[in-house]
Amino acid sequence: MTHTLDTSSPLGTFEEHSPSQHFEHVLDLVAERRQEFEEKRHVPGDVIAEFKKAGIYRASAPRRFGGEPLPPAHFLRLIERISAVDGSAGWVASFGSSLIYLAALPLETQAELYADGPDIAFAGGLFPVQPAERVDGGLRIAGRWKFASGSKGADILGVGVKVEGDRTGRPRTALLRPDQIDIADNWDVIGMRGTGSHDLIVDGQVVPEKWTFVRGGEPTVDEPLYRYPVIPYAAQVLAVVGAGVARAALDQVIAEGGRASHTGGPVAADRASYRITVGRAEADLRSVRAFFYDITEQVWATVERGDAATPHQASLLRLASAHLAKTSFEVVRSAYQLAGIRAIVDGSPMQRYLRDASVVPQHAFLQEGMYDGAGAVLMGTQPFPGYL
Structure with missing residues (x-):
């Protein structure tokens, strides 16, 4: 199976965007095992190990600790490529970006974290x-937390806590080893079944405060990637999963345009309604991707030259992400309708595309409220708390 793209592809060239020659193997592996991910409801550890070999899990580790941090647009295109093969695999791989959160840890803690290398899978x-x-010794933590995507393949896991007496008003994330956490196998969902986004349960573990951080807090590492807006980037890596799924769904109905109808009617490509829907969907997907990657490159250029991203830029990142998630789902829904009765069968790729794409705009970072926040920033009024 070959995944190299020519320069006319909406995803660009593989050679330009891959962090290693191993990435092509990862795409083949995901294609071979995507049904397994669906059935097991997680991406197994041996596949996570292959992601690491491809550089996915060192893509946001600090260079000073052996990481190979990638510019955001570069990393996002990698996730989009994986997602075009399988949405769940792309979603789990997207957390290769999450080490940017951990850059807010004390430097001595980060040195311990990366002592055995930069390929750390965080959930x-x-x-x-x-x-x-x-x-004595830190913070005693107990409770249950939801939606820990990739938890079964993680090297280190975080849970959200509010420390008594802390008047900053900002929750912290406490880091624990897998052997300190129980994973409740309860990921029973309609889409993105392979992400393994189970609940985490902690029963009275004590975590030293140096192993906690404020999500989106001031980084202790001074490298360009850690000046890129953290929460908007977290939204971007999820939104781009929807774009990959949409690309796969649209490519399928384009390829099937010459197939005969079950009813004996004209082939799809001979019907104006089919052609119009495909054309509109192609224009919609390419247009929203252009906005998404354009603002990504603009903000990266800002932080790379040493400046801070402006609130306007951060807001446009959030707007582009929400709009990409929404538009990608609409493209998949159009493709599903074009696919006809074949799409309803269990095991149909189109059925999985629809289910997976429907999950992306449901994420809190990508819901309709982001348009409200973006509109407020554009008009110079105060957005809702937590938007920026």
Whole structure:
């Protein structure tokens, strides 16, 4: 199976965007095992190991600790490529970006974290935020947290806590080893079944405060990637999964345009309604991707030259992400309708595309409210709390 793209492809060239020659193997592996991910409801550890070999999990580790941080647009295109093969695999791989959060840890803690190398798979169940009690040795943590995507393949996991007496008003993330956490196998969902986004349960573990950080807090590492807006980037890596799924769905109905109808009617490519829908969907997907990657490159140029991203730029990143998630789902829905009765069968790729794409705009970072926040910033009024 070959995944190299020519320069006319909407995803660009593989050679330009891959961090290693191993990436092509990863695409083949995901294609071979995507049904397994669906059935097991997680991406197994041996596949995570292959992601690491491809550089996915060192893509946001600090260079000073052996990482190979990638410019955001570069990393996003990698996730989009994986997602075009399987949405769940792309979603799990997208958390290769999450080490940017951990750049807010004390430097000595980061040195310990990366002592054995930069290929760290992080998973977090950050909500609902639970109270943490100060005790000798750190914070005593207990509770249950939801939506810990990739938890079964993680090297380190985070949970959201509110420390008693902390008047900053900002929750912290406490880091624990897998052997300190129980994973509740409860990921029973309609789409993105392979992400393994199970609940995390902690029963009275004590975590030293140096192993906690404020998500989106001031980084202790001074490298360009850690000046890029953290929360908008977290939205981007998820939104681009939808774009990959949409590309796969649209490519399928384009390829099937010459197939005969079950009813004996004209082939799809001979019907104006089919051609019009394909053309509109192609224009919509390419247009929203152009906005998404254009603002990504603009903000990266800003932080790379040493300046801080402006609130306007950060807001445009959030707007582009929400709009990409929404538009990608609409493209997949159009493709599903074009695919006809074949799409309803269990095991149909189109059925999985629809289910997976429907999940992306449901994420809190990508819901309709982001348009409200973006509109507020554009008009110079105060957006809702937490938007920026």
